[in-house]
Amino acid sequence: MPVAKPESSDSRVIAHVDMDCFYVQVEQRKQPQLRGLPTAVVQYNEWKGGALIAVSYEARKFGIKRSMRGEEAKEVCPQVQLVQVPVARGKADLSGYRNAGSEVVSILARRGRCERASIDEVYLDLTDAAEMMLTDNPPQGMETIDEEALKSHILGLNNEDGSDVKENVRKWIHRHNADHRDKLLACGILIVAELRMQVLKETEFTCSAGIAHNKMLAKLASGMNKPAQQTVVPFSSVKGLLDTLPIRKMKQLGGKLGISLQMDMGVNTVGDLLQFPEEKLQERYGINTGTWLWNIARGISGEEVEGRLLPKSHGSGKTFPGPRALKTVPAVQHWLNQLCEELSERLCSDLDQNKRIAHTLTLHARAYKSSDSDSQKKFPSKSCPLRYGTAKIQEDAFNLFQAGLREYIGFYGDKTRGSHCRGWGITSLSVSASKIVPIPSGTCSIAKYFHGQSTSHFSSMQSSDNLNTEATLSLPSGSECYSEVNLSEPKIDFPKEESWIKDTVPDLDLQEQKDLSSTLSEKTQDGFIQEDISPLLLSGCLEQNRSKQQWDLSKDESQFKSEYKERKGKRLKDKGTYSIIELFKSYNPNPSGSFLSHEYNRTVGGTDVSSSSYSRDGEEGRREAWGYNIDEIDPSVMEELPPEIQDEIKAWMQPHEQRPNNMVKRSCTISHYFSPSKKS
């Protein structure tokens, strides 16, 4: 948790903008006849009319809530309009909502640093815009104040009975004797009101906002008055707001920490925290958390608005509640393939539109064992380096699932080997791609080449040879009795099927460490070394075939550790090459996933296409076949390439007669980087 910088935070102007009943608004824009009617968006699902995931404010007046099912909503309000979430690949398709969110973000980002926090939430740092307004056209001197700004709720403003609320707001904004902080907030009020009106004009969506001196307070405020309103927290009102605020309402205190504060420390409101000295909180919860708690009690938060318009990760998931739980490996694979296909599409468009690449693929699942006392055991999440291409993502995700399932079923699975009853069920599956970074600027020309060929090449790689059978899971074959598992037992819950990955995406650096330590400390029961070790470990090991089969399974722990150190050292040494190596590795179309394949080691003169292309005559042909001109390589890219590739490119750029003889042979390396290799 960030440690605050109290001295600077008072003079910032931060807004949190949250769309109102967002999915409903998106559907109402598509079907304008629904505007003004009690409407709810329902998750694709036939059971009891599906789960409500967004409810219009008109419907809320009838008591309709998000936790209800469609049929319940109809009972409460027969005229409620239920709209189904669009469906693609047998699951909810959220792309329309995501795109609508992007439309809003592009408008909000016009006045300051903008951080997209979720599918319908944005933080804005408007400090510079407010300072500028204060200099050029201060609100105190404005003759007229925009009507929308006058509708603001200013916490602490005395709106006694009978007083004209808008007039009070106007006076507050016009105050000449206000301190600098309040003057800045007054500018924030005008800027945010204007932005919200712009959003309405351009997208037809309404939103609500909180305006304060930091993110924490702005977020608290934005939910206070909805829909289509804005709430302001002047510095002088912070204490009053926090004194009575239930501790669990604070972001990050809804979970275990909040419970501990209540149970162990008797803290029920944020204000209750004020009684504890910082040292005491640090003693109990550690230095950082202790300081953070001490700060939030005083409304202090140094968390910066990150300039991020794009999501931190992409995810695709689906739940399979109750009787719909997946009970066979092929059923899981079927759904994983659907999810991976969607994920792959999104990764491609992110690459295409934003020039970003993702590095880590993670599989999450929820599962149950029907006849196991250890029913609390969670299905382990697994990660591995992400390789681009639908077939590869599908293959890797399936491998991650298999590894997770083995760990999950443990000895139980072994015991039932050969029997008909396996007794597990998967109630939710999701795949996500994280560690998304922009392609280093110098690599754009190369990326363009890869991207140009990627779609067709990768889509043609849909293979059936990656369909591992249950035998590889050490499970009995046949799936008949899976359906016999008693499914009345598992708890049926209906979380949303797909969700925007909010700030809950785990800190991957920490995750990597955890993954690594678990890899070092355990060799899985089946002798399969997990691939959810640090992706950096794998990327640092360029010569190492990533294919699991090629890991030396007999390695003991110390060998493994020393190898890790060695690879890590290499990675650090090759730091500058990391990003582009990752990029190339991701695009490496070799089905084995090997960076330096068998094919690469063949000498020139072999009959395979790639090696024959290194003859001088073949060189032009290869250039043509790639559709990529080597001369177009941005020189700045060179520094990022591994030394052997740099040598090779330099040699290519030299006049032919100056090339050292061995260069022809060495050019195999670059061919492997750049060429779409044959399927072996």
Ligand code: DCP
């Ligand atoms: N959403 C979802 N499943 C949930 C919660 C939300 O699919 N369990 C989707 C539908 C919502 C959107 O995310 O429209 C935004 O969620 P919010 O929590 O911001 O709620 P709304 O925007 O619907 O309503 P509000 O006006 O209360 O913010």
